[in-house]
Amino acid sequence: QVQVQESGPGLVKPWQTLSLTCTVSGVSIATGLYYWSWIRQSPGKGLEWMGVISYSGSTYYAPHLKSRTSIARDLSKNQITLQLLSVAPEETAVYYCAASKRLILGATTRELDDHWGQGTQVTVSS
Numbered sequence: 001q002v003q004v005q006e007s008g009p010g011l012v013k014p015w016q017t018l019s020l021t022c023t024v025s026g027v028s029i030a031t032g033l034y035y036w037s038w039i040r041q042s043p044g045k046g047l048e049w050m051g052v053i054s055y056s057g058s059t060y061y062a063p064h065l066k067s068r069t070s071i072a073r074d075l076s077k078n079q080i081t082l083q084l085l086s087v088a089p090e091e092t093a094v095y096y097c098a099a100s101k102r103l104i105l106g107a108t109t110r111e112l113d114d115h116w117g118q119g120t121q122v123t124v125s126s
Helices: none
Strands: 003-007 018-025 035-041 047-054 059-061 069-074 079-084 093-100 120-124
Touching: 003 093, 018 035, 018 093, 018 120, 035 069, 035 079, 047 069, 047 079, 059 069, 079 093
Parallel strands: none
Antiparallel strands: 003 018, 018 079, 035 047, 035 093, 047 059, 069 079, 093 120
16 A cells, blocks of 8 residues: 655744655555645645656646745655745645645645645744
């Protein structure tokens, strides 16, 4: 079975860089035909799609985050990483990593064959 688990710092200072890791088990990122997305949910708001990387390494980002966001594969560790530059306090959120068989830009809903992590809380505060 495919499993994903997010990890990273729980607290980040404003305007610093947020780096998160999605550790994948049950499938090889390099050979499994999945697309790997990062999604977040801020308090009082809905799910927000941030970006996606394909099994081949192609990336797509939400337009308003593109200039600050980088998603990458670490094939040696079977991990997906997220780097978000210059985070604002309003970006305090639970950050999720999700695997999907389909490339649907902007999608935040789960399909039956999708795999989501449990999320990791990130607080942006001084």
